[in-house]
Amino acid sequence: MARTTGSDGEKTEAAVREAAAGLIARYGYEAMSMRRLAAEVGVQAAALYRYFPTKEDLLFTLMREHMEGLIAAWEMARPASAGPEARLAAYVRNHIAFHIERRHSTHVSNMELRSLSHDRLTRILRMRTAYEKELRAILRDGAEAGVFSIEDTGLTAMALIQMMTGVIVWFRPGERLSVAEVTATYLSMTMRLVGARIDIGIPTAPRVPADAQRAL
Amino acid sequence: MARTTGSDGEKTEAAVREAAAGLIARYGYEAMSMRRLAAEVGVQAAALYRYFPTKEDLLFTLMREHMEGLIAAWEMARPASAGPEARLAAYVRNHIAFHIERRHSTHVSNMELRSLSHDRLTRILRMRTAYEKELRAILRDGAEAGVFSIEDTGLTAMALIQMMTGVIVWFRPGERLSVAEVTATYLSMTMRLVGARIDIGIPTAPRVPADAQRAL
DNA sequence: ACGATAATAAAACAAACGTTCAATTAATTC
DNA sequence: GAATTAATTGAACGTTTGTTTTATTATCGT
Numbered sequence: 001m002a003r004t005t006g007s008d009g010e011k012t013e014a015a016v017r018e019a020a021a022g023l024i025a026r027y028g029y030e031a032m033s034m035r036r037l038a039a040e041v042g043v044q045a046a047a048l049y050r051y052f053p054t055k056e057d058l059l060f061t062l063m064r065e066h067m068e069g070l071i072a073a074w075e076m077a078r079p080a081s082a083g084p085e086a087r088l089a090a091y092v093r094n095h096i097a098f099h100i101e102r103r104h105s106t107h108v109s110n111m112e113l114r115s116l117s118h119d120r121l122t123r124i125l126r127m128r129t130a131y132e133k134e135l136r137a138i139l140r141d142g143a144e145a146g147v148f149s150i151e152d153t154g155l156t157a158m159a160l161i162q163m164m165t166g167v168i169v170w171f172r173p174g175e176r177l178s179v180a181e182v183t184a185t186y187l188s189m190t191m192r193l194v195g196a197r198i199d200i201g202i203p204t205a206p207r208v209p210a211d212a213q214r215a216l
Numbered sequence: 217m218a219r220t221t222g223s224d225g226e227k228t229e230a231a232v233r234e235a236a237a238g239l240i241a242r243y244g245y246e247a248m249s250m251r252r253l254a255a256e257v258g259v260q261a262a263a264l265y266r267y268f269p270t271k272e273d274l275l276f277t278l279m280r281e282h283m284e285g286l287i288a289a290w291e292m293a294r295p296a297s298a299g300p301e302a303r304l305a306a307y308v309r310n311h312i313a314f315h316i317e318r319r320h321s322t323h324v325s326n327m328e329l330r331s332l333s334h335d336r337l338t339r340i341l342r343m344r345t346a347y348e349k350e351l352r353a354i355l356r357d358g359a360e361a362g363v364f365s366i367e368d369t370g371l372t373a374m375a376l377i378q379m380m381t382g383v384i385v386w387f388r389p390g391e392r393l394s395v396a397e398v399t400a401t402y403l404s405m406t407m408r409l410v411g412a413r414i415d416i417g418i419p420t421a422p423r424v425p426a427d428a429q430r431a432l
Numbered sequence: 433a434c435g436a437t438a439a440t441a442a443a444a445c446a447a448a449c450g451t452t453c454a455a456t457t458a459a460t461t462c
Numbered sequence: 463g464a465a466t467t468a469a470t471t472g473a474a475c476g477t478t479t480g481t482t483t484t485a486t487t488a489t490c491g492t
Contacts, residue, residue, distance in 0.1 A: 012440090026330065027330060028245075028246055028330060028331070029244075030246030030247045031246045031330075031331070033478075033479065033480085034479080034480060034481085035478090035480095043440075044440065044441050044442075045480085045481085046440075046441070046442080046443095046481085046482080047439070047440050047441080049480095049481070050438090050439070054480080054481080055480065055481090111327060114242065114244060115244070115247070149408075151401050151404065152393075152401050155393070155398065155401050155402075156405065158382065158385075158386050159382065160379075161382075162378055162379050162381075162382025162385065163375045163376075163378050163382070165378075166374065166375065166377075166378025166379070166382070169374075169378065170374050177368075177371070182371065185367050185368050185371050185372075186371075186375065188367060189367075189372065189375055189409050192365075192408050192409055192410075193405050193408050193409045194408075195408060218455075218456035218458080218469080218470055218471055218472095220457085220458075220469075220470065220471085228469080228470090249448075249449065249450085250449080250451085251448085251449085251450095259469095259470075259471090260471055260472070261450085262451085262452080262453090262470075262471070263469075263470050263471075265450095265451070265452080266468090266470080270450080270451080271450065271451090433492100434491100434492085435491095435492090436489100436490085436491085436492100437488100437490080437491100438487105438488085438489075439486105439487085439489090440485105440486085440488090441484105441485085441486075441487095442483105442484090442485085442486095443482105443483090443484090443485100444481105444482085444483080444484100445481080445482075445483095446479105446480100446481100447478105447479080447480090448477100448478085448479070448480100449476105449478070449479075450475105450476100450477090450478100451474105451475085451476095451477105452473105452474085452475075453472105453473090453474085453475100454471105454472095454473095454474105455470105455471085455472085455473100456469100456470085456471075456472100457468100457469085457470080457471095458467100458468080458469075458470095459466100459467080459468070459469090460465100460466080460467070460468085461464105461465080461466070461467085462463100462464090462465080462466095
């Protein structure tokens, strides 16, 4: 009734993170009890407190690492120097790929913000704002360069992000559409939405050519 | 310690509904206790059970009435016979207006589905699907008539709905933009997104003419 | 082989939860 | 004005919650 054979702190902590993201995504933060989480990991509830002082610490860790991962992914994917269209395309591709790959933590980071304390909420929102600022900069540059037609940069950025993040609500891998197909379609919807004239770079998608593309 | 002067069943029930929508939207269904809700209404927790047998019944009632209201609003707003552009414009206007007006119940209906029992979840999703089907029909008609350029009808419908519903996440009345301005901008973003050539009907918005509208 | 430490189990805590029940008073009906 | 019904209170029930404490065992460095 104590330490079990083969137990390893790092592995347990990783298992807790993953199980927590899954359970919170499915049932919600408040609905997930520490005992249920412990059972999912195959451990007693008290063991969780060796890795996370409180339940909220666990939630905050998941969110912080999600946002850090998102920003890091964008910094890797960001083109060093390119036109607004190419930068926007890179942003869309990175955003959709990241959010589909990390569905659970995306759900957590988007739906459970209200369960954070004021300070921690502020810190997460700061990261989010920094990430969204990148998109606004791209849109502004494109509008000033005359390659985009945008009425309101901030509003367009929010609309695009909501649209893209919404993928995780209905997308299930292995159903009608592949990730590449979804990404390609969202890319052309984005380009049309911002008023870009040409559909730059859909090279990754071996997709059936669109039946009606006259507007471009 | 019993019936209070001036107490009225109908008024209390309405107050419970409204307070519940607000509390659930702010703190989440699981985080809202029946005692907290009762305190908000100015009543004891036991009194709530005169109107709603269980907490989940209350949640389901809020969601069902939200969806019924949304569908009813669309049936009122739907043009009897008009082209796809006008029908799409009506859909967008109705959707945004309804969701901004009923921010709280929208939040509830979108975020708390997982707290419903299987049967009730099915019933709510059925209503939602019926509502979304209207949009898909408009998009399909427009694509077939050649006035829209759409790659994937279902995917475009989901993208539009996510984009429009997302308004409630950041929009706060009385800030930078008015409802009319937001609606007008979303309308033209929608029209561009579906590849419509002309921007039919933005007559309701006394907006500063967009600085860059070259694509239309 | 052994001491130190890492990892866990088991039991317990007070607090909060949804819900029920009997008692009590206001409003309505006849 | 008495009888009936509507609306609510206050107290209580058994569970479940997040968390703490203490004891116990596995692992690792030496």
